[in-house]
Amino acid sequence: MVSNKVNSNFGISLMALIAVVVLVLVVNGLAGMMHKPAAPDMSADAVAERIGPVARLNTGEPIAAAAPVAAAPSAARAGKDIYATTCFACHDTGAAGAPKKGDAAAWGKYTAKGIDDMLKNAISGVGAMPPRGTCGNCSDAELRDTIQYIIDSL
Ligand code: HEC
Helix, strand or coil: CHHHHHHHHHHHHHHHHHHHHHHHHHHHHHHHHHCCCCCCCCCHHHHHHHHCCCCCCCCCCCCCCCCCCCCCCCCCCCHHHHHHHHHHHHHCCCHHHCCCCCCHHHHHHHHCCCHHHHHHHHHHCECCECHHHHCCCCCHHHHHHHHHHHHHCC
16 A cells, blocks of 8 residues: 555654664764863963963063064075975976976077076066066075076986
8 A cells, every 4th residue: 555655664764864863973972982182281370371461561671583584584595495396386297388397308498598598587487487487585596596406407
């Protein structure tokens, strides 16, 4: 009979639903037991640190000199490192039609002009290459070192 069939299907669905809910509860409970958060450190020092003000009044002690800012590195970075953080995006993959590092044939027409010309184009940008090869904070000398690194790979 039709109505019986509907009823038994409903019963099976209900059991399946209950089974899923029970399973979720059990898994959740187990996961909860395994990931107990560490008890917070309630020592006076730790609490004072957590609720302390974000700034303190300076009452005359000389303020320590700020650490040098990373954006303006005092020592020039090596061409190899600049290449590995910036230029590789195009010159390792050939993206945007860039000549690949180590591909002497592809670099031939550039190296033929000499490094000074290459540097000038790298600084101003050329074709699909943005100015400074996207290394906005690279000095001219750092770019020259990086181009030399590319040339040395050929
Ligand atoms: C967005 C991709 C891209 C990035 C990043 C990139 N280049 Fe290029 N580069 C190119 C393409 C494309 C060319 C070929 C341009 C052309 O000839 O039209 C090129 C060409 C050059 C040339 C030859 C320029 C010439 O005309 O003599 C030099 C040198 C060069 N890149 C150096 C670098 C250096 C150094 C970096 C990292 C600081 C760098 N590139 C990062 C895409 C890139």
